[in-house]
Amino acid sequence: MTTDPPLAALAGLLADATRATFCLALLDGRAWTAGELARHAGVAPSTASAHLTLLVDGGLLLQERQGRHRYVWLADPAAAQLIEDLAAYAAPALPPRTLKAAARERASAKARTCYDHLAGRLGVAVTDALLDAGWLQQRTGFALTDAGLRQLTDLVGELPAGRRPLVRACLDHTERRPHLGGVAGAALCRHVLDQGWAVRIGTGRALRVTDPGRVALRDLFGVEAP
Amino acid sequence: MTTDPPLAALAGLLADATRATFCLALLDGRAWTAGELARHAGVAPSTASAHLTLLVDGGLLLQERQGRHRYVWLADPAAAQLIEDLAAYAAPALPPRTLKAAARERASAKARTCYDHLAGRLGVAVTDALLDAGWLQQRTGFALTDAGLRQLTDLVGELPAGRRPLVRACLDHTERRPHLGGVAGAALCRHVLDQGWAVRIGTGRALRVTDPGRVALRDLFGVEAP
DNA sequence: GGGACGGTTCGGTGCCGGCCGAAACGTCGT
DNA sequence: ACGACGTTTCGGCCGGCACCGAACCGTCCC
Numbered sequence: 001m002t003t004d005p006p007l008a009a010l011a012g013l014l015a016d017a018t019r020a021t022f023c024l025a026l027l028d029g030r031a032w033t034a035g036e037l038a039r040h041a042g043v044a045p046s047t048a049s050a051h052l053t054l055l056v057d058g059g060l061l062l063q064e065r066q067g068r069h070r071y072v073w074l075a076d077p078a079a080a081q082l083i084e085d086l087a088a089y090a091a092p093a094l095p096p097r098t099l100k101a102a103a104r105e106r107a108s109a110k111a112r113t114c115y116d117h118l119a120g121r122l123g124v125a126v127t128d129a130l131l132d133a134g135w136l137q138q139r140t141g142f143a144l145t146d147a148g149l150r151q152l153t154d155l156v157g158e159l160p161a162g163r164r165p166l167v168r169a170c171l172d173h174t175e176r177r178p179h180l181g182g183v184a185g186a187a188l189c190r191h192v193l194d195q196g197w198a199v200r201i202g203t204g205r206a207l208r209v210t211d212p213g214r215v216a217l218r219d220l221f222g223v224e225a226p
Numbered sequence: 227m228t229t230d231p232p233l234a235a236l237a238g239l240l241a242d243a244t245r246a247t248f249c250l251a252l253l254d255g256r257a258w259t260a261g262e263l264a265r266h267a268g269v270a271p272s273t274a275s276a277h278l279t280l281l282v283d284g285g286l287l288l289q290e291r292q293g294r295h296r297y298v299w300l301a302d303p304a305a306a307q308l309i310e311d312l313a314a315y316a317a318p319a320l321p322p323r324t325l326k327a328a329a330r331e332r333a334s335a336k337a338r339t340c341y342d343h344l345a346g347r348l349g350v351a352v353t354d355a356l357l358d359a360g361w362l363q364q365r366t367g368f369a370l371t372d373a374g375l376r377q378l379t380d381l382v383g384e385l386p387a388g389r390r391p392l393v394r395a396c397l398d399h400t401e402r403r404p405h406l407g408g409v410a411g412a413a414l415c416r417h418v419l420d421q422g423w424a425v426r427i428g429t430g431r432a433l434r435v436t437d438p439g440r441v442a443l444r445d446l447f448g449v450e451a452p
Numbered sequence: 453g454g455g456a457c458g459g460t461t462c463g464g465t466g467c468c469g470g471c472c473g474a475a476a477c478g479t480c481g482t
Numbered sequence: 483a484c485g486a487c488g489t490t491t492c493g494g495c496c497g498g499c500a501c502c503g504a505a506c507c508g509t510c511c512c
């Protein structure tokens with residue numbers, strides 16, 4: 001072996017079933033406690049603790065101790081994208097194996113978050129609507145139009161500038177079609193949640209569109225919420 | 227453990243130093259023989275053989291037997307992107323440890339391929355030139371302009387349509403800045419090689435710009451080749 | 453045909469890493 | 483102060499896997 005490539009170390013973090021389960025859960029963009037993740041993955045608290053230390057040391061997760069709790073979350077949008085991309089490439093879209101899993105699947109297929117932006121049928125529908133309305137264009141690459149940028153900032157306020165791309169086509173697991181990610185996607189999702197147009201169901205990534213949300217989405221984008 | 231996520235299996239393929247070295251070598255976009263890869267990574271042929279079987283079975287590589295040779299290459303551009311993204315996220319950009327490595331590094335920093343498109347200083351310079359010339363725009367997302375699309379097809383012919391995005395901002399290892407990937411980036415790179423504007427150095431990803439290439443790049447894009 | 457060469461199969465070895473339970477630690481609430 | 487709770491540390495067990503060398507199989511070339 002010439003020299004150990006950093007690639008292998010990073011991939012090694014995700015190469016374990018338990019750690020992968022943790023990371024996928026954390027794709028909801030929120031902070032989880034060590035115990036929650038342990039129960040979620042079905043391992044002993046001591047096992048989870050060791051895994052979290054690896055993930056934090058590896059730079060994939062950030063943590064904060066609050067009293068007797070240890071909160072962890074994905075380090076940055078880039079880490080989330082990495083995990084999303086890997087999962088998307090790997091996913092053979094296997095059919096769910098239990099009734100409960102099928103129900104969960106159906107709910108999150110309707111509307112969910114993908115780290116910090118909208119996904120599922122809702123995410124794809126909104127993206128399609130943005131394309132129809134001319135806010136977005138994808139013929140020559142995924143990009144906001146000038147009009148779209150103006151309207152979006154009118155709606156959600158100034159978009160934060162930084163290294164992160166403004167828009168990004170994120171491939172949807174269930175729909176197998178791209179939806180809007182990047183800074184713009186995150187801002188739009190934040191707005192939808194802030195306005196109460198959608199609320200999270202339980203602890204997962206699934207969303208439920210509220211009645212006012214249904215109205216707003218129809219008025220703004222002509223989207224019939226699923 | 228609830229259920230073994232496909233993510234872990236995929237990451238597991240890249241989680242080994244030898245397999246990671248293989249994949250990074252294959253990022254040059256060409257087909258390698260099993261023996262070449264074994265020597266490159268410094269492992270016994272038998273070890274390499276087993277690793278290649280795993281990578282092929284995992285879907286990351288394709289293979290073809292020719293006589294007593296086993297040729298392998300990356301399965302598709304998506305796989306290459308995945309590996310690139312992981313490597314880019316993981317790379318702490320460590321300084322080279324030997325004189326030979328430093329020389330190699332310097333050569334490939336000037337101009338190289340990134341699977342199937344241009345990277346290194348040349349790749350970034352060309353991308354910057356395309357932005358200056360108004361072929362590309364990145365204010366509202368990385369996309370070709372209408373004029374850019376027209377000029378590019380004039381230059382390299384019709385671009386193949388498919389699921390792969392037309393353009394993509396690929397973060398450069400050495401330059402730490404985005405360069406043009408996607409279908410357009412691949413087409414441009416192919417044109418540069420087809421025209422003999424650049425040739426590969428040795429077996430790596432490094433490129434050398436030829437004299438006619440230097441002229442062409444200056445005339446077309448105003449780029450002074452490194 | 454014979455030898456060189458690339459690749460594969462097989463057996464054996466050693467190590468790494470994931471898992472748990474028990475015990476200890478610190479925090480929080482009563 | 484006490485007990486409940488979330489988390490961590492430690493020890494020990496176990497399985498998996500990366501590695502090699504030797505033998506074997508095909509192909510190519512002289």
